[in-house]
Amino acid sequence: MIHKFKARDLNILLDVNNGGVHLIDDVTYDIIDAIEPYFQEMGSDAPMAKEGSTCPEEIIEQFKDKYTREEICESFEEVRGLAAEDLLFSKDQYEKYANTAVDSPIKSLCLNISHDCNMRCKYCFASTGDFGTGRKLMSYEIGKAAIDFLLERSPNRPNLDVDFFGGEPLMNFEVVKQVVEYARSKEKEYGKNFRFTITTNGLLLNDEKIDYINENMDNVVLSIDGRKEVNDNMRPLPNGKGSYDIIIKNFKKLVEKRGDKEYYVRGTYTRNNLDFANDILSLYNEGFDQISVEPVMEDPSMDYAITEKDLDRINEEYDRLMDEITAIKEGGKFINFFHFMIDLDQGPCIIKRLRGCGSGNEYVCVTPDGEIYPCHQFVGKKEFLMGNILDNTFDEDIKKVFSKAHVYSKPKCQKCWAKYYCSGGCNANNYNFNGDILDSYDVACGIQKKRLEAAIIMKIRDMLKEEE
Amino acid sequence: MKHIRTINKANLAKSAIKGGCGKCQASCQSACKTSCTVGNQECKRASED
Numbered sequence: 001m002i003h004k005f006k007a008r009d010l011n012i013l014l015d016v017n018n019g020g021v022h023l024i025d026d027v028t029y030d031i032i033d034a035i036e037p038y039f040q041e042m043g044s045d046a047p048m049a050k051e052g053s054t055c056p057e058e059i060i061e062q063f064k065d066k067y068t069r070e071e072i073c074e075s076f077e078e079v080r081g082l083a084a085e086d087l088l089f090s091k092d093q094y095e096k097y098a099n100t101a102v103d104s105p106i107k108s109l110c111l112n113i114s115h116d117c118n119m120r121c122k123y124c125f126a127s128t129g130d131f132g133t134g135r136k137l138m139s140y141e142i143g144k145a146a147i148d149f150l151l152e153r154s155p156n157r158p159n160l161d162v163d164f165f166g167g168e169p170l171m172n173f174e175v176v177k178q179v180v181e182y183a184r185s186k187e188k189e190y191g192k193n194f195r196f197t198i199t200t201n202g203l204l205l206n207d208e209k210i211d212y213i214n215e216n217m218d219n220v221v222l223s224i225d226g227r228k229e230v231n232d233n234m235r236p237l238p239n240g241k242g243s244y245d246i247i248i249k250n251f252k253k254l255v256e257k258r259g260d261k262e263y264y265v266r267g268t269y270t271r272n273n274l275d276f277a278n279d280i281l282s283l284y285n286e287g288f289d290q291i292s293v294e295p296v297m298e299d300p301s302m303d304y305a306i307t308e309k310d311l312d313r314i315n316e317e318y319d320r321l322m323d324e325i326t327a328i329k330e331g332g333k334f335i336n337f338f339h340f341m342i343d344l345d346q347g348p349c350i351i352k353r354l355r356g357c358g359s360g361n362e363y364v365c366v367t368p369d370g371e372i373y374p375c376h377q378f379v380g381k382k383e384f385l386m387g388n389i390l391d392n393t394f395d396e397d398i399k400k401v402f403s404k405a406h407v408y409s410k411p412k413c414q415k416c417w418a419k420y421y422c423s424g425g426c427n428a429n430n431y432n433f434n435g436d437i438l439d440s441y442d443v444a445c446g447i448q449k450k451r452l453e454a455a456i457i458m459k460i461r462d463m464l465k466e467e468e
Numbered sequence: 469m470k471h472i473r474t475i476n477k478a479n480l481a482k483s484a485i486k487g488g489c490g491k492c493q494a495s496c497q498s499a500c501k502t503s504c505t506v507g508n509q510e511c512k513r514a515s516e517d
Contacts, residue, residue: 013472020478028471075471087478097484108494157490159512165501195493199501221501266501294500338500341508344476348509349487353480356506363494375496420480421507426496452507460475 001041002089003417004029007457014456016417017041018090021344021456022082027067027075034059035079039089049083094350098408101355101362102400107157108358109150110365110376113138113176114167119201119243121235123268123296123304129167131367131380137172138368143179145389146366151190163197165365165376170204173212180216197221199266201235202247202254210254218262222251225267226279226293234270234304252287264338267293270304274313277321284328284335292338295447297429311446318454326461342421342455353407356423360386360402374402377428402427405437412440422448489513 001016004024011029013022024032038056039046047053055076060069082088115136117129129135150160162183164176176198183194198213199221205213213220224247225231232242255263265288269276276293283291295314298305306314321337328335357363360374367379370389378384387393407413410424422445424430427437429444491512 015478018478019480020474021476023473023475025471078469078472087474093481100488107490159491161493339505343510346511346514348492348506348511349483350480351484351488352492353506357496358494423506455508463475
């Protein structure tokens, strides 16, 4: 399977099955679709890939008004040569790996350390913090038991990720510290390396908490939506006032003191700010250079929800964002936009790409009551309750269902060029919008594809710039 | 070549050989939380080896 797309200055061809990226000229761009049926997904096994095969006359006839016979034949010969090396029209050979994930160890925990929040964000999927299950804080006993659960269920996994999430984790910061201390005390005994992340709205940050987070958290996710008016519209305090002036100050202080350690300022854009490139630039101009801003995933009945009708506008905005980021980089400055990151040579292995995020299989979420769900977005959906940390129950059948949620089991992925980059999308979004974790959510797919194209374009531009 | 320039190693198939070690981060843990982007993660094994 191939996918071609254009940037203003580039024609790009992707071989989906082997991940190959090629820059192609206009002739090749125009004729490649006509060539594809002769090779399908056979690569070097295609009869047409044999040396000496020549361009079919019907292709030459089809493009004779635009290109000379020589141009078309030359381009065809280059395509054939790449197919002969399995660099184009390569085979889909990964289905054998699809079901190897069934017995995967669990390696990641989302610890919902607080089902309470001191903000009232309008789009909160956690129903302003409590996930509809009542405002509660996790006890140390539950947190400790969750760490034990992870230690026991992670054979052959040296790296264990724990994300302190909520609600607002800083509302239960003492337990965060106790859980970190406990996990660290077990690392040597179990041969594990814990990597901690905390996601915070920033309201309760002070010097002491900032220093602790910078010392102990491998990553910190700082929630803020961008421009003050955009942030304050969607992220008000319980009294209705905006949160921006408090959090921006706190986040700046944290990042100034963080050094080279990983962090992200992480925002959500909605239908109200489809000019979200301005929010990313606003965050950049405030001094943040690690930025993630994502679309809201909300029921289409809400006036700020993003729907299929918004996709064209969103695509335009990502184009604009590419130009803005290019301009920043050309000025010699650094900026990293999370969704434009891509490593074309050493990205994830194909086995990871088949499985995706691993929710419900390699990754689970634990609530303040000790309940276990496939991920933070399934919390409160009783049909997905997998068990409880306290009574040592765990539903292996639900784990099996999630382990089989991969690229080959998701019907819409079969013909999608982006399948090995997004792995069939977010299982929770699929369930929330389509009632089935295997039925990919089209709006998210559309945005994902645009961001992937943008990431590849930006990567190639960087590469060409370095060559100059 | 005149018409096509290949710009990466096109090594997805080879990645299966040492793949599935599970050293990498769960994709949703870094900065997503509401979507799933796997392609932009890094291979921990590749960076450690």
